[in-house]
Amino acid sequence: MGSMTVFTAPLSHHADAAAHLSHDPTMREVIARNGDLPVLTPTSDPFGTLIRSVGGQQLSVKAAASIHARLLERLGPLTPGTLLRTPGEDLRAVGLSWAKVRTVQAIAEAAQDGTVDFAHLAALPDEAVVDELLPLPGIGRWTAEMFLMFALARPDVFSSGDLALRQGLARLYPGVPAPDVTARWAPYRTLAARYLWADNHRVRAGGAPLTG
Structure with missing residues (x-):
């Protein structure tokens, strides 16, 4: 049997992803306010x-x-x-x-x-x-x-149909079309989405909201 190509980023790319996202000043503040997130790894099942x-x-x-x-x-x-x-x-x-x-x-x-x-x-x-x-x-x-x-730990997925992600984008980037925001995060949009979820949770828990 031939070897399979697995479409997932090496674990070292987690740090690269955070560094890339930090070029966006708003996302840099989101990352600073929410801290490190766990590294995702592909499931065995x-x-x-x-x-x-x-x-x-x-x-x-x-x-x-x-x-x-x-x-x-x-x-x-x-x-x-x-x-x-x-x-x-x-x-x-x-x-x-x-x-x-x-x-x-x-x-x-x-x-x-x-x-x-x-x-x-x-x-x-x-x-x-x-x-x-x-x-x-x-x-x-x-x-x-x-x-x-x-499950597969793919690094560049952003679910535009997710209500919480849309709400996070509207709060942090008011008036900016969502595709214009998310395009700047490629190829690490999965981590960006996770930070939006984390920031939404922080705000719901009573943390000061960040606004764009």
């Missing part, structure tokens, strides 16, 4: 990571973690086989909605029959990964972009 992401859609972090814990307690390791062998009523009982039950079952079927080769997603470019995931029911572009960011 992309299938299980996507299942967990679906389970946590539109839920608080605490609620999502609780459902995931109950899912693991009921099924053990999350594999296509364990999910497909589990009755939908049992999946619903751990806290998944019926819509999410259908989604995780569809993901499991796609993994089992090879429609989506999760083991080789890391070898694909960003848009090719999105194209693989979007046909799955219940998987929209936002979920695919979160998968790129947090």
Whole structure:
């Protein structure tokens, strides 16, 4: 078997990313106010990571973690086989909605029959990964972009459909078109997005808002 090309930045690029973003004076202040963020690394279980992401859609972090814990307690390791062998009523009982039950079952079927080769997603470019995931029911572009960011640790993803990111941009860069702002952050837009989320959280927690 030939070697795969993995489309993710080396860990040393985390420092390079922060240095690049700091050329933007506003982002430099955001970074200073929020401190260092953890380095993202690719998951060893992309299938299980996507299942967990679906389970946590539109839920608080605490609620999502609780459902995931109950899912693991009921099924053990999350594999296509364990999910497909589990009755939908049992999946619903751990806290998944019926819509999410259908989604995780569809993901499991796609993994089992090879429609989506999760083991080789890391070898694909960003848009090719999105194209693989979007046909799955219940998987929209936002979920695919979160998968790129947090499962595959791709360095240059910015989810323009994310409400919190749009709010952060509007607060920090009033009157500036979002594409004009985010273009200056390439090729490290993932870290920029994470800093916007962190700054939103800091402001909600009572920190002084930064404004552009």
